[in-house]
Amino acid sequence: MDTPQDTEVLIVGAGPAGLMLANLLGMYGRKVTVLEARDELIDYPRGVGLDDESFRTIQTVGLVEAVSPHTTPQHIMRLVNGAGKTILINNPKTDEFGWDRKHGFIQPEVDKALHAGLARFENVRVLFGHEVVDVEETADAVTAIARVAGPDGTSEELRFTGRYLVGCEGGKSPTRKRLGVSFEGESPSTRWLVVDVNNDPLGTPNVFLGADPKRPYVSIGLPHAVRRWEFMLRDDESDELATDPAWVNAMLKEHVPNPENLDFIRRRVFTHHARVAGSFRKGRQLIAGDAAHLMPVWMGQGWNSGMRDATNLAWKLASVLSGQAGDALLDTFTDERTEHARSMVDLSLTLGKVIKITNPVLAAGRDTAASVLNLFPSVKSYFADMKFKPMPRYTKGVLADPNTQASGTALGKLTSKLIPVATANTKVSPVGVQFPQPRVNSKDAKNERLDDVIGNWWTVLVWGNNPKDVLPQASLDRLAALGARLVAVVPETQRAWAEQYMGPNVLVLGDHTGRLKKWFDDRPTPMVFLRPDRFVAGACLNQHGPATLDAILAAMSFTGKPGDRARSIVPDDASSLLG
Incomplete structure (x- = not known):
């Protein structure tokens, strides 16, 4: 094995949480090494919603001008029933934190901006093609052992030593598994087909959640003329069937005149997950982003929750590394972030259950109840202004x-x-x-x-x-x-x-x-x-x-x-x- 290569913070994973954490730590003057198993950033759309809290963090690291061109501010969401009637509108107009509360965004482009932002810091480096296969921890340091593929098909192992390691490598996080912490929650059996296309054939700029009992769907207008659809799959519809081009075109025929003429980016089946780790820290290793919590997509909070983690953790790591604070400060990362992560998971699950109703009688009852509630201005405002979203409150x-x-x-x-x-x-x-x-x-x-x-x-x-x-x-x-x-x-x-x-x-x-x-x-x-x-x-x-x-x-x-x-x-x- 190679000679240890010293840094202060090892970040495993160049996803959004890892990239933002590296930007914040770089801004604070800390030495950071990011180890990413892939050879490059993921280039297909995933998250589609960016909120005001995240934009405030983007402002903090000086990347607003780089990120803004890939966003649509004031991303309005309409929940519609099977007949296309609007049940409720989510259109928050507050700018309490300095930015519009909701933005549509193109995640690959924003992630690229976060990655490019790291070039400003001589103390930060990102190493692609470095798969962390093991971690060794002592009282004073933590060492990541990374496998690196050579050009001739062979591989070698390199050792990277730092004072702390943060796993930001997604829901299957090896770091979380090594720590042995719980990952409690549920993975609903419902599967969804996601379809992303270029040259948006509809052109409408916002979000429609289709609470159609025949087949719930989502239609989202995104920046750069990208359109996303999501369709709930039935148990007897296999992944192979759902991604067949002809079958996908049949799903789209009620949404677009000529599905066969679309410029497809991807067709993919996914399952929602709703889980939160029992602890975000053990010794000199921590987890953040999807490694610490998995969010159902309904509130668009997966990407944003990773930003909150990075924002919370960065200044604490900087304080400890600079000698201003003792190591116990890092325990507050779990104390402060766990409760809100669970609240967002619960809210997302609840909204999903409202949308996914397939029983026509229950769906009719839901629609009637929504019509009555919309008669009350205070209730209507509760949904329109997104007051139902639990804002973080640390106790x-x-x-x-x-x-x-x-x-x-x-x-x-x-x-x-x-x-x-x-x-x-x-x-x-x-x-x-x-x-x-x-x-x-x-x-x-x-x-x-x-x-x-x-x-x-x-x-x-x-x-x-x-x-x-x-x-x-x-x-x-x-x-x-x-x-x-x-x-x-x-x-x-x-x-x-x-x-x-x-x-x-x-x-x-x-x-x-x-x-x-x-x-x-x-x-x-x-x-x-x-x-x-x-x-x-x-x-x-x-x-x-x-x-x-x-x-x-x-x-x-x-x-x-x-x-x-x-x-x-x-x-x-x-x-x-x-x-």
Whole structure:
């Protein structure tokens, strides 16, 4: 075997989760080696839905311009019955996180953009044709043994050693199997035929879920003039039959005038899976993406769940590798991601059961119930605005409880008896959920998205006050070691005054849209501690700031060290902002 080749993080699998994780770690200045068994990226369409949370992560790694040409924003979904009547419309118009909530996308092209983005980082390399066949782990390192085929038909084994290994190699993940963790859930017996074609013969831009009891189907308009159909198969219809060109044309004859003239990309049979691993970490090995959870297709959350995993894990690995946090921080990856993954699986299964009804009586009852419910504006809005989608809320992890300042947990409700809490418009805690991303002004930026102005690491946001005036020096020193940016948010009318009054060590944001003022006005939490993944680690009254910070740092096993690559993981001028 070859001499060990050292890196910090070994990523097994160049799928979307692995590629995004490598981009984030590269951005944070970490050394990464991606090992992919295939000789190239998968080039056929798979996922078709990209949500606002994922686009925010794409924004974080600076790839919006590369990804956007392969997307269709505001991808509307209509659930229609057997007669073609719309049962419900899913058309969310919110841009809470800075982007449209739903996009259609061409996954191979977006994956290519993620892969191309890695060329920016000298510290990241991707090795195709490297199949990891075994892994060895010690107390201090993990070694992947990769088989590499030679040009003469022979093969050799190479060893790659890092501090951590993350398996992102899909639902059959050898990494997960080596870890011996459970993979609980179900694989419904229902099979589906998926058909992708070029030169979309219909041209309509959105999604139709056909809840037709005769044969449920899906019809999806995608970017680049690609059309996807999916048809539910009966038990007596074999895979060979379902992929026969003549049989496929017969399926399509009610959807397109001349099926035989279509430019087919692929015809393939697949089965939905709904599973979540019992743990996402064991020792120095972790799993992410499909290796950690398999999503039914109905909510389009498979690709997006992998993005959430990468976003959650990257900053934690960077913190541990830089010396800022202890190894225990990585345990919070499972704590924070498992519950939401299960929620998305359950919701996807439920929606699938609604669509897959083949009993005509039950289908008629479903359609009647939907017609009645659509008469109620609140119910109609619940579906149209996608309020049924469970947004991630972490109750255990890198958090501080807003009521007690307890470390590592956070109740979802504000229970304090203090008058500012009792009189607040909402008692729902913002801790453990993603912070919104409105547009803001600063001295050097006008009408820019929040994340682009505050940078990609920790941030302390304070409404109306100078953070340096409401936090003691001991807290400011700990924030400086963490690499956190101090930010004051004020109405745009006060920004010039605040910039002069607060000085160069605090970033002043002008809330010219009023959206941040509304957020703070509704909640009795004028001080917010934002994690690098844009989730709220703590939110409190200013006088609770020091205790809240201490609880957050304890939850992340903070060492007090500034980190060996602090300049790579904070905005270029963040050190001066903490002066």
